[in-house]
Amino acid sequence: MGTMFRSSAFSRVTALAAQKSVHGAFGWLHLNEKRILDWQTEVVGIPAPPFGEAARSAWLARRFAEAGLSRVETDAVGNVFGVIPAASLPPESTGPVVLLSAHLDTVFPAETAIEPRIEDGRLIAPGASDNGAGIAGMLAIAHALLHGLAQAHAELPAPLVFLGNVGEEGEGDLRGVRHLYQHNPLAGRIAAHIVLDGAGTDTAVVQALGSRRFLVTISGPGGHSFTDAGTPNPIAALAAALAEVAATEIPEEPRTTLNLGTIRGGTSVNSIPESAQASLDFRSTGAEQLVRLEVALHRAVEDAVARANAHAAAGRGRLTFSIAAIGDRPAAHLAPDSAIRETLRAVDRHLGIQTDLRLGSTDANLPLSLGIPALSLGAGGEGGGAHTLAEWYAPSPPQRESGLRRALLLALAMLASAVEE
Numbered sequence: 001m002g003t004m005f006r007s008s009a010f011s012r013v014t015a016l017a018a019q020k021s022v023h024g025a026f027g028w029l030h031l032n033e034k035r036i037l038d039w040q041t042e043v044v045g046i047p048a049p050p051f052g053e054a055a056r057s058a059w060l061a062r063r064f065a066e067a068g069l070s071r072v073e074t075d076a077v078g079n080v081f082g083v084i085p086a087a088s089l090p091p092e093s094t095g096p097v098v099l100l101s102a103h104l105d106t107v108f109p110a111e112t113a114i115e116p117r118i119e120d121g122r123l124i125a126p127g128a129s130d131n132g133a134g135i136a137g138m139l140a141i142a143h144a145l146l147h148g149l150a151q152a153h154a155e156l157p158a159p160l161v162f163l164g165n166v167g168e169e170g171e172g173d174l175r176g177v178r179h180l181y182q183h184n185p186l187a188g189r190i191a192a193h194i195v196l197d198g199a200g201t202d203t204a205v206v207q208a209l210g211s212r213r214f215l216v217t218i219s220g221p222g223g224h225s226f227t228d229a230g231t232p233n234p235i236a237a238l239a240a241a242l243a244e245v246a247a248t249e250i251p252e253e254p255r256t257t258l259n260l261g262t263i264r265g266g267t268s269v270n271s272i273p274e275s276a277q278a279s280l281d282f283r284s285t286g287a288e289q290l291v292r293l294e295v296a297l298h299r300a301v302e303d304a305v306a307r308a309n310a311h312a313a314a315g316r317g318r319l320t321f322s323i324a325a326i327g328d329r330p331a332a333h334l335a336p337d338s339a340i341r342e343t344l345r346a347v348d349r350h351l352g353i354q355t356d357l358r359l360g361s362t363d364a365n366l367p368l369s370l371g372i373p374a375l376s377l378g379a380g381g382e383g384g385g386a387h388t389l390a391e392w393y394a395p396s397p398p399q400r401e402s403g404l405r406r407a408l409l410l411a412l413a414m415l416a417s418a419v420e421e
Contacts, residue, residue, distance in 0.1 A: 009339075009346035009413070016412050017350055024148030029140060029404050033397050037123065039063065040136035040393070041116045044125045049110045050172035053078050056104045060135065060164040067142045069162060077179045078104075080164040084145060087155040096191035096418035097159045100141065100411055102134035102379070103168030103176065103197065103363055107387050122392045129383030129393040131168070134196035137379030137400075138162055141408050157419040160411055161186060168197075168363050173213075173327045177366045191418035192340050193367040193374035194411055198386065199393055200378025201403040202353050204344060205360035208368045210331025211283040212290045215324045216241070216301055221317035222274030230313025234276040235265050237319055241297075241304035242278055248296045254286030255359070258293060279326065285359060287331045298323060329361055330369035339417055340373040340410075347409045351402060373414075380404050 016022055048056040057078045064072045069082030071091075089095065106127035108114070116125035123132070142162055149155060165176030181187045197205075218234040218241075242260055250256050258280070265276030282293040301321050309318045334341055348355050360376060367374035380403020385391040 009342045010349060012416055013343065013346040013350050013409060013413050016416065017409060019152065019154070021145075021148040021152035021154040022409070022412065024151035025144040025408060026148075026405055028144040028147040029401050029408075032140065032143070033395055033400065036136050036140045036400070037118075037395055039139055040128070040132045041118070041123055041125075043135050044123070044127050044132040045114055045116045047108070047110050047112065047114060048105045048127070049108060050105050050167055050169055052110050053104045053166045057164065057166065060104065060139075063139055064142070064162065067139065068146050069142055075179065075184065077176060078166040079176050079180060080104075082142065082162045084142070084149070084156055084160045084162075086158050089159070093159075094189060095158060097161050097186060097189045098411055098414045098418060099161045099163055099186070099190050099193045100138060100407070101163040101165055101177070101193065101195050101363060102138040103131050104135065104164050104166055105169050105172055106130070107169045112389070121396075122394045124390065124392045126389050126391055128391045130198045130386045130391070131196075133199045133379040133381060133383060133393050135164060137196050137404050137407065138164070140404055141411070144404070144408065156412075156415055158191075158415045160415060165363065171326060174329060174363060174366050177363045181366055181370060190367070190372055192414040193364065193372055194407060194414070195362055195364045195374065195376035196379045196407060197362050197376050198378050199381045199383030199403075201380050201399050201406065203356045203358050203378055205362050205364060205376035206334040206341060206357050207285060207359040208330065208332040208365035209283055209285060209359050209361040210287055210290055210365070211281060211327060211329045211361060212294055212325065213282070213327030214280050214294070214297060215277060215326045216280065216297070216321065217275060217277045217324070218301070218305060218319055218321045219275040220272075220319045223272045225270040225272055228272055228316065231272050231316040232308040232312040232319045234273050234319060237304045237308040238263070238265070238276040238278055240307070241300040244300035244304065245280065245297055248293065251289065254284055254289055256282075256284035256286070256289045256293075258282055281327075283361070285331055285333075290331070329365045332365060332368035334368060334373065334375055338373050340375060340414060343413045343417065344375065344410055347406055347413065350409070351406055353402070353406060377407055377410075378403055379407065
């Protein structure tokens with residue numbers, strides 16, 4: 001059955017690629033690299049830290065409207081939507097849709113100086129690739145498809161929804177796609193979700209790396225280092241707890257990591273601190289490992305605080321603690337026989353691409369955890385220095401064009417598959 005489906009997927013992709021509308025879309029991509037790079041340069045110059053994406057959301061809404069997308073709107077958290085409708089279907093249709101998304105946020109604080117520049121064919125700026133490439137690529141696909149459909153007097157078999165979503169990075173904790181799947185009526189109609197994230201032409205993230213992040217706070221009365229000696233020390237207790245967590249056994253399989261990310265507290269060398277905080281990041285391809293590490297964290301903190309209180313001098317107060325979850329990305333994977341995975345193979349075969357299937361933490365984590373076919377692709381070109389001030393992106397025009405053709409064909413093939421089902 002797998003062979004029969006692969007043959008069917010390849011036949012569908014080949015037939016789609018032969019259509020006049022697709023030729024027109026590919027032609028648009030070939031002729032408009034400068035325009036795409038101009039969009040990318042413009043958008044990466046707009047700061048967009050998690051919870052501070054409003055300016056980019058407004059920029060994208062204007063670009064969606066200029067492209068000619070229908071039903072352009074921004075939701076309560078800042079997600080921006082636009083649609084290429086199926087002209088034969090009424091707007092109130094409840095049939096399947098395919099979603100193409102790119103996250104708007106970056107890892108950089110709002111005060112980060114961003115001055116995009118082009119040097120030797122590279123766009124250099126924080127966020128140039130992650131996710132300037134994805135945003136510009138999504139916008140390019142919208143323009144290309146609308147151009148090709150108009151040129152061929154054709155229409156899509158089902159709506160293609162474009163989404164610029166907030167909150168993918170760090171403390172954003174997938175809040176944009178989480179809001180979509182929890183509150184938007186579209187959620188129940190999504191037949192496939194394609195994420196454009198960063199650069200690259202020949203990779204696909206099909207296994208979602210799960211993560212859990214925590215902020216540990218230990219508080220006490222504090223005091224003078226000499227006159228209040230014997231008062232329990234939050235930093236000492238926190239250090240003991242973190243040492244115990246760091247000693248937790250980590251399995252090789254499923255792949256699991258533990259990171260102690262930040263620690264802070266105290267006011268001076270001769271003061272017993274009133275509080276201390278640390279943030280931790282647990283990651284694994286197995287959900288059960290994340291639960292195990294969370295239990296180990298709670299036990300270590302409880303024990304360390306109890307020991308500190310037991311050894312405190314009488315009348316010197318006690319420590320208290322809290323453990324707050326500050327991030328939760330579910331672990332999941334795309335089934336080997338999934339239609340979107342088979343279709344990607346067919347698209348790659350048609351374009352002469354050999355895909356490297358990877359593990360990653362992207363917006364695709366959320367739909368995959370809900371059983372919705374999803375994967376994350378690069379938007380073509382090359383990138384480097386991700387999450388650094390020296391981040392760069394090079395369109396390497398054939399590679400950008402190839403990556404966008406790949407995403408465009410995959411979206412069209414999944415629309416055709418959704419309607420057939």
